[in-house]
Amino acid sequence: MVKDQEFLRKKASYCLGLAKKFGATSSSVIVNNSVAETVNFRNKKLDESNRSDDLGINITTYIGKKKSSIFSSNLLNDNLNILIEKCVETTKNTPEDEFNCLPDKDLLAKEVKDLNLYDDTNIENDHKIDYLQKLEVSAFQNEKIINTESSFTQNKSNFILANSEGFCDGYKTSSFTASSVTVAKDEVSMERDYEYSTKCFLKDLIDPEELGKLAADQTIKKLSPKKIGSEKINIIFDKRIAKGLLSSFASAVSSSAISRGTSFLKDKINQKIFSDSINIFDKPDILKGLGSRSFDSEGVKTDTLKLVEQGVLKNYLIDTYNGKKLNLKSNGRCGGTSNLYFENGNISFKDLLNSSSKSLYITETIGHGSNIVTGDYSVGATGFLVENGEFKYPINEITIAGNFKDMFKNISLANDLEFKYATNSPTIMIEGMVVAGK
Amino acid sequence: MSKFFENSDLSRKEAENIISDTLQKCDDGELYLENSKSESIILDDNKIKNSSYNSDLGFGLRAVSGEIVAYSHSNEISKNSLKKSSDNLKSTLKSAKGNYNYAIPKSNKSYYENINPIEQKSLNDKIEILNNVNKYLRSKDNNVKQVTANFLGEQKSVEIIRSGGETLSDVRPLIRFNVSVMLEKNGRKETGVYGIGGRQSYDSYLRKDNWKNVCDEALRIASVNLESKPAPAGEMKVVLGPGWPAILIHEAVGHGLEGDFNRKKTSAFHNLMGQKVASEGVTIIDDGTIDNRRGSLTIDDEGTPTEKTILIENGILKNFMQDRLNARLMNTRSTGSGRRENYRHVVLPRMRNTMMLSGKQTQDEMIKSVDKGIFAVSFGGGQVDITSGKFVFNCTEAYEIVNGKIGSPIKGATLIGDGPSILKEVSMVGNDMMLDPGIGTCGKAGQGVPVGVAQPSILINKMTVGGTKL
Numbered sequence: 013m014v015k016d017q018e019f020l021r022k023k024a025s026y027c028l029g030l031a032k033k034f035g036a037t038s039s040s041v042i043v044n045n046s047v048a049e050t051v052n053f054r055n056k057k058l059d060e061s062n063r064s065d066d067l068g069i070n071i072t073t074y075i076g077k078k079k080s081s082i083f084s085s086n087l088l089n090d091n092l093n094i095l096i097e098k099c100v101e102t103t104k105n106t107p108e109d110e111f112n113c114l115p116d117k118d119l120l121a122k123e124v125k126d127l128n129l130y131d132d133t134n135i136e137n138d139h140k141i142d143y144l145q146k147l148e149v150s151a152f153q154n155e156k157i158i159n160t161e162s163s164f165t166q167n168k169s170n171f172i173l174a175n176s177e178g179f180c181d182g183y184k185t186s187s188f189t190a191s192s193v194t195v196a197k198d199e200v201s202m203e204r205d206y207e208y209s210t211k212c213f214l215k216d217l218i219d220p221e222e223l224g225k226l227a228a229d230q231t232i233k234k235l236s237p238k239k240i241g242s243e244k245i246n247i248i249f250d251k252r253i254a255k256g257l258l259s260s261f262a263s264a265v266s267s268s269a270i271s272r273g274t275s276f277l278k279d280k281i282n283q284k285i286f287s288d289s290i291n292i293f294d295k296p297d298i299l300k301g302l303g304s305r306s307f308d309s310e311g312v313k314t315d316t317l318k319l320v321e322q323g324v325l326k327n328y329l330i331d332t333y334n335g336k337k338l339n340l341k342s343n344g345r346c347g348g349t350s351n352l353y354f355e356n357g358n359i360s361f362k363d364l365l366n367s368s369s370k371s372l373y374i375t376e377t378i379g380h381g382s383n384i385v386t387g388d389y390s391v392g393a394t395g396f397l398v399e400n401g402e403f404k405y406p407i408n409e410i411t412i413a414g415n416f417k418d419m420f421k422n423i424s425l426a427n428d429l430e431f432k433y434a435t436n437s438p439t440i441m442i443e444g445m446v447v448a449g450k
Numbered sequence: 451m452s453k454f455f456e457n458s459d460l461s462r463k464e465a466e467n468i469i470s471d472t473l474q475k476c477d478d479g480e481l482y483l484e485n486s487k488s489e490s491i492i493l494d495d496n497k498i499k500n501s502s503y504n505s506d507l508g509f510g511l512r513a514v515s516g517e518i519v520a521y522s523h524s525n526e527i528s529k530n531s532l533k534k535s536s537d538n539l540k541s542t543l544k545s546a547k548g549n550y551n552y553a554i555p556k557s558n559k560s561y562y563e564n565i566n567p568i569e570q571k572s573l574n575d576k577i578e579i580l581n582n583v584n585k586y587l588r589s590k591d592n593n594v595k596q597v598t599a600n601f602l603g604e605q606k607s608v609e610i611i612r613s614g615g616e617t618l619s620d621v622r623p624l625i626r627f628n629v630s631v632m633l634e635k636n637g638r639k640e641t642g643v644y645g646i647g648g649r650q651s652y653d654s655y656l657r658k659d660n661w662k663n664v665c666d667e668a669l670r671i672a673s674v675n676l677e678s679k680p681a682p683a684g685e686m687k688v689v690l691g692p693g694w695p696a697i698l699i700h701e702a703v704g705h706g707l708e709g710d711f712n713r714k715k716t717s718a719f720h721n722l723m724g725q726k727v728a729s730e731g732v733t734i735i736d737d738g739t740i741d742n743r744r745g746s747l748t749i750d751d752e753g754t755p756t757e758k759t760i761l762i763e764n765g766i767l768k769n770f771m772q773d774r775l776n777a778r779l780m781n782t783r784s785t786g787s788g789r790r791e792n793y794r795h796v797v798l799p800r801m802r803n804t805m806m807l808s809g810k811q812t813q814d815e816m817i818k819s820v821d822k823g824i825f826a827v828s829f830g831g832g833q834v835d836i837t838s839g840k841f842v843f844n845c846t847e848a849y850e851i852v853n854g855k856i857g858s859p860i861k862g863a864t865l866i867g868d869g870p871s872i873l874k875e876v877s878m879v880g881n882d883m884m885l886d887p888g889i890g891t892c893g894k895a896g897q898g899v900p901v902g903v904a905q906p907s908i909l910i911n912k913m914t915v916g917g918t919k920l
Contacts, residue, residue, distance in 0.1 A: 054517075054714065061542035063522040063535065064794060081500065085525040086507040088457060095505055102501055105573050109497045137541065159716055195716050195837050202718065204837035237838075242684040242920055272495050272596055274632055274639075379842035380831040381864045381916070385632060385639050390681075390864040390916045392833070392842035409840050411864045411916025413683065446918045448683035448866075 013168075015045040015067070020172040020182065023087060027071050027096060028176055034100040036073035036176075038114050042309070043069045043087075044171035051137055053144040053162045056152065061137060073099050077108040111336040114310075119342055120179050121307035121314075128299045130168075130184040131213040140164040143190065143220045150224030151194050156235065157228050158202075159195035164188075166214075179311040187302070188214045192227040198235045203406075205231035205376075210433070212300045230375070233396075237406040240397065240449045246371040247412055247445045248364065248398065251428070253374055254354075254437035260382045260389075260416065261292070262349050262435075265319065265327075267334030269384060276387035276417060277325065284323045286420045289357065292320035294329070296350035303351040303434030307344065314344035319352075353436040357425025361439050364426040366401035372447060373398050374412065387416040393447075407449075414445040454483045454509075454609060460529045466615040472513055472536040473613040477548035478774055479513040481611040482751065483527070484793040488604040489568045493580035495596065501573065508793040511535040514775055515546035521796045550613050551778070557755035561739055561746045562649035564621045566605040571652045576601050579661055587631055587665050593676070594669070595639070596632035601625070603652065606792075610753040618753035623649050624744070624900060626889060627656065629668045635676050642672030643830075643846070647888040650742045671828060671847050674859045681863035681917025682850065687823030688865065688910045689816045689851065693884035694828060696905035699734060700804050700892065701832040701841040702869040703727075707736075707761050707769075708894075709776030709787070709799040711836050718839035718870045719767065727767045728873030731809045734762040736771055738786055738802035744888040745803035745902035749786070752797055756786035761804075762873070773799040791897035801892060803902035809879025813907040816878050818854040824915055825849045825856055826865070839869040842916075864916040872910065880907030 020043045031039035045067045052060040072081040073096070080103040082095050144162050151160045165188070172182035191208035207227040209218040249257065261277075269275035277285060286292075296314040298304050307313055310332055319327050330338070331346035359367070374395040381391035390413035397404040419442050426439040455462050465481060473479045488504045510523035511532065520542035522535035583599040602625065609619040626647035633640055644667040646655050690698060703719070711717035719727065728734075738747045738756025747756045752774050760768050772780070773788030776799055789800040817825060825848065832843030842864050850857040883906040892901040 058518055058542070060519040060521065060796065061538070062520075062796065063538045065522075065524040065526070065531070066794065067525045079500070081502040082504065083502065084505040084507075086505060087525070090457065091505070095503070098503065102503065102573060105577075106501045107498045107577065109499070159714060161714075202716075202837050204716070204835060244920065273634075274596055274641075276639075376835075378833040378835060378840070379844055379864045379866075380833070381842075381844055381862075383862060385641050386861075388862060390844070390862065390918075392840065392864055392866040392916070394835075394838070394840070408838060409866055409868060409914060411683075411842070411866050411914060413681075413863065413916050413918045415918075446683050446920060448914050448916045450685055450914075 014047045014170045014184065017170065017172065017182065020045065020170060021180065023069065024172045024174040024180065026089065027069065027092060028174060030093065030096045031071065031073045031100060032176065034097050035075065036100050036103065037076055038074045038176045039072060040114060040175035041069065041071045042171060042173050044169060046167060046169035048165055048167040049137065050163060050165040051140040051144060053148055055160055056145065056148045058141060071096060071099060073103045074112060075103050077110055077112045078103050078106050079109065079112040080106050111333050113332065113336070114175050114177055115312045115332045115342055117177055119312045121181065121311060124181055124183060124306040125297060127297060127304045127306065129212050129304055131186045133214045135166050135214055147190065147192055147220035147224040150221040151192055151228040154228055154232055156196045156198060156232050157194050158197045160192060162192040164190050173311050175311060183306065186212055188217050190217060190220065190223055192223055194227045194231045196231040196235055200236040203231055203234040205234055210302060234394065234406045237394070237408040239409050240407055240447065242448045242450065244444055245447050246368045246441055246443050248371050248373045249440040250373065250375045251437060251439055253377055254440040255433055255435045256377065257440065258352055258354065258435050258437050260384065262329060262352060264384050265325065265329055267328050267330040267338060270328050271334045271337040274385050276385065280325050283325060285325050286320055286323040287423050288323045290320055290323050290423060291355040293318055293355065294349045294352045298351045298431065301351045301431065303349065305350055309347035312342045312344040312346065314350060317343055349435065351434055353429060354425055354438060356427040356429045356438055359426060361426045361428045362401065364424065364439055364441050365398055367441065369400055371398045372407065373403065389414050389416055389419065410447050410449040412445050412447050419445065454485065454527060458527045460527060460532060464529065465532060466611060468532050468536050469611055470613045472511065472539055473550055475546040475548055476513045476515045476543065476550060477778065478551055479613065480752065482510045482512065482793055483609040484508060484606065486604060486606040486792065487568060488602070490600060490602050491576050491580065492600040493584055494598045496584060498577055498580065506792065510793040511539060512796065513539045513543055515543045515548050517779060518543060519775065519796055523793050552614060554612065554753055555755055559755065560748045561741050562623060565623050565651055567623045567625045567651050568603040568605060579656065583629060583661060583665055586662060587669060591633065591669060593633040593635045594631055595634040598630040600628050608751065618749055620748050625650065625652055627661065627664060628889070629664050631668045631672050633672045633676055638676060640672050640675035642668040642670065642675065644668040644671065645887060645889040648742050648744045649746060674847055678859040678861045680919040681860040682915055682919045683917045685912050685914050687820045688913045689820060689823065689825045690908050690910065691827040692880060692882045692905060692907050694886040694903065695826060696804065696806060696886065696903035697829055697832045697843055697890065699806050699905055700801060700903050701834040701843060702867060702872045703734065704801050704804045705834050705836055706839065706869050707771055709770045709772040709780060712770050713776045713780050716837050718837065722767050725767055726765050727870065728762050728765040729876045730765045731879050732762060732765050732873055732876055733807045734805065735760050735807065736801055736804045740803055743803050743902045744890065744900045745801070747802060750788045751790045752784070752788040754784045754786040754788060756802060759785040771799045771801065773797050789899050791899055795897045798895060798897065800894065800899055801901050803904065805904035806906065808881050808883040808906045811878040811880055813880050813882060816880065816907060816909040817851055817856060819909065820851045821853055823851045824860065825851050834869060840866060841869050842866045860917065865913050866916060867913045875911040876908050877911050878909040882906045
């Protein structure tokens, strides 16, 4: 069982007390506990069980404008004494930084909304095994599937965030995740693909048969791929890849990248960076949302943020430190975005496919090819050639490249947004990117 | 022996009894205890941005029966906690009926000293170097707009207690020093990154003013990139420089030669043992025994002494990298490649220092032989799809080659290739093998472990370059 609020609160206030005793002028602490139980299957048989019980404490101490922090997974009071004394000592020896401070008191969250993020249900390993058996039987329906690896994880977490200004709050969250990775083979090639589902509540999780079938179908479709020539072409990003472009956008508008001057979107506030119709929201209070939260990792309240409106950049993602540097107030984005999404476009998925005579539909990218400083983008990709709205054949061993500045201005969106992850996008088409192949 | 049981209600004897009881009918397993201390100091934007200290303690209990692994970990080293883990394992392995394999090879060799690098250099000394780095870079070039530099130091103590009470232990130091610099000129921004590190004290790397060399290299890369033009798109010849570019070897073939993917037959190499998988003259080894290297280990995370494993010899596939589980199931022996990020994770077969050995040609000969291609000197990260064999890596410093001569620098681009066939496309192997500077971290199944790579210059006949210029 995950530790209760009482236990975490006691540890938090013990630490704040010690920090004060050793000479910190202010301090903050996060205590968290998470208990996860996973069962893995491979080829319709039990492969691995894994139970993890993680307890951790993060303490940041300030002496005026000096700051230092420690993390420990050893929560015995003796050990905390030694570490906090060391932390305060290090703080004394660390140079001042004028922007170091706790968040403004009036920005701290006053109430914790119930966002329905915790499901008390406990799914025993035998039931996980039952789910995975059904999943893998379904995945193996097609004889081209030669290998499956599936997994079921239940995770329960609890945390308390407290600081010397009197903030002390936290709440439990839960997640249930099922995933399946399948390998298919024909005379020409061997391919792998996957599908997964994560939900706060067990009852919302996808049926095992459906999950297995989705993974298998996606894998079989990739068999016997071809390599195409190098050319300029319209690229369609499947939803599971499209969300990655949003994540790159989020990194580029983080107040840290902006204040350090290391973002290609620096100085672009109130300027048009996307095509006209594009709106981007970050909404923290979606019920059961995978990125939902009542306050950020400093305790600052979070409201819905309209980051991009009709193509114009309206807001950065701001935390306390970088906010002070930029002379802006924190908008509760310490630790990043919550539920980040593109608002739906105007046309259907089918119309998007039909909108050009020839395009590449990308289902997976590999490599770390997003450069936030320059906006350059270049990644390995696999997908399908689409002609006149029809999927022709699978493609692999190609790269797609462009620069975010141009890509963002050439985005069209379908109207098929769903909230499957914390960051979500409808299917995206970007005109005129370069594919490198043969 | 370490002090894992010192402040616990659990005695070493009681722990041994629980381990032996849990593993009774299992084929393998152990209690893995870990105590790691690490420190990070970051200078960014002209200031010491953060100084932090981590103290991480925990255990992982593992039982293996047939192909099934049961694992449970916790931060609390207590009687109750270990019992709970034991019960969890037993419930997974209800029908286990194996024979515990007590045999584990021994060695007295050690590849690094038992030191705590964090304590060997004072906080003030480290802060002073970081401030000097900042001053030095900003005074050296007016275009410097941002400098980030950091120290990462760690000491990890591990202890492995096997059924019957046999105990193996290791204390592993690890440091890293990194510099990143951003230049801005005529509205254009580019970054250069360089770092050094390994299993030694900071002073082994920072003797005299060695930190200046790290700064110079980061600045040089950024300056080159400021002048870069768009990279070409399409298939062409590629010359790779020596050292760090060996992450190509790591991605293209290294992962595909890890035991688990081959036992499960999901690697493109699984049925190629003894066959020719590379051009003649290509020999690749994975070596855990080089003194003080980032990827070196005295014993792996199952207690097996590490070794120098020949993977490919003169083009022929000779061995996979094995942990105990995959070795047993494939009727071979562990190569001392069983690793885990920390006590939160199960053991997997992983790389250590993966190296392609020197051949006979010179880099000059390679460049001269290329009419149209690129010369890649430095890389960011890479990634591979084990099953299809397709892999990528990202250039951070590269030049075009035109008519046998090195031309203009080109922008960062992703290179993509096919693992099983790429080594057959290697047409020249250089005589200039070099180790990387000691900064690599390899990710697999959500676990990051420190690794090293090495290679000489090589010429690859055909790779796809993911630029934007058609």
